[in-house]
Amino acid sequence: MKMANMNMIQSLNSALDNMLDGDPDVIIFGEDVGYFGGVFRTTDGLQEKHGNHRVFDTPLSEGGIAATAFGMGLNGLRPVVEIQFADYIFPAYDQIVNEMAKVRHRSGGEFWSPVTLRTPAGGGIRGGHHHSQSPESQFTHTPGLKIVYCSTPYNAKGLLISAIESNDPVVFFEPKRCYRGPFYGDPHSVPTWAEHPEAEVPESHYRIPLGEARLVQQGSDCTVISWGAMVHVCEQAISDSGVSCDLIDLQTLIPWDKEVVVDSIEKTGRCVIVHEAPKTSGFGAEMAASIQERCFYHLETPIERVTGWDTPFPHTTEWDYMPGPSRIAAAIVKTQED
Amino acid sequence: MAPRDTDGKIHVPDAPFRPGEEASFENWPWKPGDLPMPDPKNCHFQDTVDLANGLVRVLDDDGNASGEWDPGLTSEQLLSGLEHMVRLRIFDDRMMKMQRTGLLSFYMRSLGEEAIAIAQTMALEEQDWIFPSYRQPGAQFVRGRDMVSMICHCIGNEEDNIKGRQMPVHYSYREGRFISISSPVGTQFSQAVGVSLASSYKGLDEVTITWIGDGASAEGDYHYALNFASVFNAPVILNLVNNQWAISTHANFATGTGSFASRGIPFGLASIRVDGNDFLALYSVTKWARERAAAGSGATHIEVLTYRTGAHSSSDDPSRYRPKNEHTKWPGGDPVDRLKEHLIKLGEWSLDQHKELEERIDGEVIDAYKEAVKFGDLANGPYPSADTIFTEVYEEMPWHLREQHDEMMGG
Numbered sequence: 001m002k003m004a005n006m007n008m009i010q011s012l013n014s015a016l017d018n019m020l021d022g023d024p025d026v027i028i029f030g031e032d033v034g035y036f037g038g039v040f041r042t043t044d045g046l047q048e049k050h051g052n053h054r055v056f057d058t059p060l061s062e063g064g065i066a067a068t069a070f071g072m073g074l075n076g077l078r079p080v081v082e083i084q085f086a087d088y089i090f091p092a093y094d095q096i097v098n099e100m101a102k103v104r105h106r107s108g109g110e111f112w113s114p115v116t117l118r119t120p121a122g123g124g125i126r127g128g129h130h131h132s133q134s135p136e137s138q139f140t141h142t143p144g145l146k147i148v149y150c151s152t153p154y155n156a157k158g159l160l161i162s163a164i165e166s167n168d169p170v171v172f173f174e175p176k177r178c179y180r181g182p183f184y185g186d187p188h189s190v191p192t193w194a195e196h197p198e199a200e201v202p203e204s205h206y207r208i209p210l211g212e213a214r215l216v217q218q219g220s221d222c223t224v225i226s227w228g229a230m231v232h233v234c235e236q237a238i239s240d241s242g243v244s245c246d247l248i249d250l251q252t253l254i255p256w257d258k259e260v261v262v263d264s265i266e267k268t269g270r271c272v273i274v275h276e277a278p279k280t281s282g283f284g285a286e287m288a289a290s291i292q293e294r295c296f297y298h299l300e301t302p303i304e305r306v307t308g309w310d311t312p313f314p315h316t317t318e319w320d321y322m323p324g325p326s327r328i329a330a331a332i333v334k335t336q337e338d
Numbered sequence: 339m340a341p342r343d344t345d346g347k348i349h350v351p352d353a354p355f356r357p358g359e360e361a362s363f364e365n366w367p368w369k370p371g372d373l374p375m376p377d378p379k380n381c382h383f384q385d386t387v388d389l390a391n392g393l394v395r396v397l398d399d400d401g402n403a404s405g406e407w408d409p410g411l412t413s414e415q416l417l418s419g420l421e422h423m424v425r426l427r428i429f430d431d432r433m434m435k436m437q438r439t440g441l442l443s444f445y446m447r448s449l450g451e452e453a454i455a456i457a458q459t460m461a462l463e464e465q466d467w468i469f470p471s472y473r474q475p476g477a478q479f480v481r482g483r484d485m486v487s488m489i490c491h492c493i494g495n496e497e498d499n500i501k502g503r504q505m506p507v508h509y510s511y512r513e514g515r516f517i518s519i520s521s522p523v524g525t526q527f528s529q530a531v532g533v534s535l536a537s538s539y540k541g542l543d544e545v546t547i548t549w550i551g552d553g554a555s556a557e558g559d560y561h562y563a564l565n566f567a568s569v570f571n572a573p574v575i576l577n578l579v580n581n582q583w584a585i586s587t588h589a590n591f592a593t594g595t596g597s598f599a600s601r602g603i604p605f606g607l608a609s610i611r612v613d614g615n616d617f618l619a620l621y622s623v624t625k626w627a628r629e630r631a632a633a634g635s636g637a638t639h640i641e642v643l644t645y646r647t648g649a650h651s652s653s654d655d656p657s658r659y660r661p662k663n664e665h666t667k668w669p670g671g672d673p674v675d676r677l678k679e680h681l682i683k684l685g686e687w688s689l690d691q692h693k694e695l696e697e698r699i700d701g702e703v704i705d706a707y708k709e710a711v712k713f714g715d716l717a718n719g720p721y722p723s724a725d726t727i728f729t730e731v732y733e734e735m736p737w738h739l740r741e742q743h744d745e746m747m748g749g
Contacts (some may be wrong), residue, residue: 031584031585031587032585032586032587034350035352035353035356035586035659036585036586036658036659037658039585039653039654052350052352053347053348053350056348056350057350057586057587057591058587058591059553059556059587059591059592060523060524060553060554060556060557060584060587060591060592061556061557061558062557063557063558064556087521087522088522090522091522091557091558091559126443126444126505126716127505128503128504128505128508128521129503129504129505129520129521130504130505130520130521130522131505131521279742280738309727309728309739309742309746310731310738310739310742311727311728311731311739311742312503312731314502314503314726314727315443315494315502315503315504315505316443316493316494316495316498316502316716316721316722317502317721317722317724317726317727320724320727320746321727
């Protein structure tokens with residue numbers, strides 16, 4: 001298999017390119033994705049290569065984009081649409097939550113719509129309130145949707161291909177802070193993907209199955225669970241804490257990987273869950289509840305959550321908002337106290 | 339299964355000109371004096387069909403004003419408008435320099451669109467509400483906002499009145515009845531109808547003005563606004579600024595008809611298209627719409643026809659999707675030059691005076707910038723205190739935020 005060094009933009013672009021090549025039913029549209037190639041360049045070159053009937057711009061209408069994609073999906077196409085920022089997905093919320101998510105069930109299995117909604121999410125780019133949010137839990141609460149949150153060039157491509165091939169609708173979150181490099185929690189350090197092992201990406205089609213977590217590193221004393229950009233911040237925090245940890249990158253939030261999580265907690269007896277989104281009703285709450293249901297007698301100490309605060313996402317003070325290595329490391333250390 | 343034609347049959351529009359092509363707009367057929375001014379208080383919306391399909395202009399290409407829509411402003415008013423526009427342009431240039439040197443995170447200029455918010459705000463009464471998008475900061479100059487305060491907001495420093503919470507250019511200026519700007523495009527348009535209906539409810543002589551872009555008019559909020567404004571006869575002025583470009587998306591993707599103003603007619607709203615680079619026409623049309631709203635005759639839907647000369651924002655590179663010199667071909671010219679030439683034609687202004695004005699304002703902007711960075715810049719701080727993350731989320735801080743606040747401040 002021919003490999004190439006790619007950043008996340010390039011690997012996502014490669015996934016889309018492979019799917020356009022391999023499946024005539026795949027069609028891509030959204031705001032600025034056509035001629036311009038996307039404000040983050042994710043669809044760069046695809047219109048030129050595949051034609052403007054397969055990769056095209058739309059009116060600025062997230063509700064219209066979702067509804068049109070939904071209709072195309074009902075009639076046999078496999079639309080992959082971009083919502084330019086996850087913060088802007090809410091005009092499409094009704095179409096996603098009440099329509100896309102439910103049509104298979106409401107029609108007794110007669111109709112379905114295999115739409116993939118790609119959307120850049122998360123903070124760390126000085127985006128303030130409306131270019132920084134991480135609204136995954138507003139979709140994990142909706143039966144019928146699969147929810148993916150990639151974290152590296154390699155898993156971004158493999159997960160996106162699986163999402164597009166899925167016959168269920170998928171909301172696919174991309175951590176925009178990690179598009180061009182991993183993020184270890186230091187805003188002044190801007191590493192690229194070039195030296196990272198996860199930047200070695202096959203040029204051809206491959207899948208990472210939805211529902212499988214990635215065990216980033218293995219340890220004995222604590223299980224750290226995260227997704228998106230925070231996975232890399234957790235790596236740094238684990239190193240800083242000096243505690244031997246399993247680090248689980250969930251990759252798919254719905255359905256999440258029960259086996260990997262349960263096996264790890266049974267081994268370590270301690271758990272820290274980390275996400276950027278606010279704490280209250282965040283997906284970390286779901287994880288904590290599920291873990292205590294399944295692993296209560298293996299837990300040695302209370303489960304810790306390190307999350308964004310229950311406030312809007314700020315502009316100039318974003319580094320005080322986002323979970324950083326020191327908060328995460330402190331939580332890991334706290335789980336070690338008897 | 340039927341055979342597939344993979345060449346596809348979806349009609350996808352395109353922009354009229356792309357990089358490497360020579361932009362060439364048709365000269366406008368509309369001249370000052372073409373269109374009559376109906377009685378704003380009593381005319382029927384059907385009486386505005388020609389205004390929606392035409393283009394209200396006052397200034398011709400040589401700087402002469404004419405026609406029924408000439409507002410007959412005094413030279414003091416004209417000079418005041420010119421000064422506000424020059425100030426906005428110089429202010430924008432300074433802010434872009436700050437952004438390029440890392441002192442701001444982001445910026446959006448109003449280049450080529452300076453006349454819009456300035457002329458339109460000048461045509462209002464001071465009690466009227468302004469519900470802007472991010473391309474109408476100029477209204478604040480008309481309402482008297484201090485530049486230091488504006489720059490402090492853009493930096494997000496300790497003196498930012500919104501405490502570093504939103505990106506630059508997302509101003510909030512309650513004293514000037516200028517309502518907080520939000521990034522999601524178009525949301526303000528239907529909210530402005532609500533603001534105006536509150537004035538109706540309270541029986542106050544207040545009108546609300548709002549703006550949306552050609553691109554954002556594809557959002558539901560635009561259509562909600564027209565319908566609610568019509569149904570409830572709202573005292574609101576609904577401006578659609580058609581500047582041709584929504585980042586890289588041309589207005590051809592926002593409408594299949596090539597025109598926006600006439601969309602108001604089937605909603606039962608008086609509808610007008612106006613030259614957005616013509617200060618006098620903008621002033622006059624807005625005054626007309628204000629009179630109509632204040633008389634209880636309802637909302638006016640205005641297409642402001644202009645061209646976004648600058649990039650969408652400091653993050654954008656328009657040379658990737660449109661000819662670099664496309665703005666020089668725009669039939670509406672430059673709004674500052676047009677008002678300047680008009681004043682010179684009137685004998686009220688000279689090139690030397692204009693140069694002096696630019697130098698004076700440049701000095702004022704530099705002074706304001708120097709004053710503002712004393713309170714911190716993005717590269718070096720100081721920033722608003724971290725506990726401002728937790729304040730004003732609610733009127734009173736609930737226990738769970740208090741706990742998180744204490745955790746952050748203590749930890």
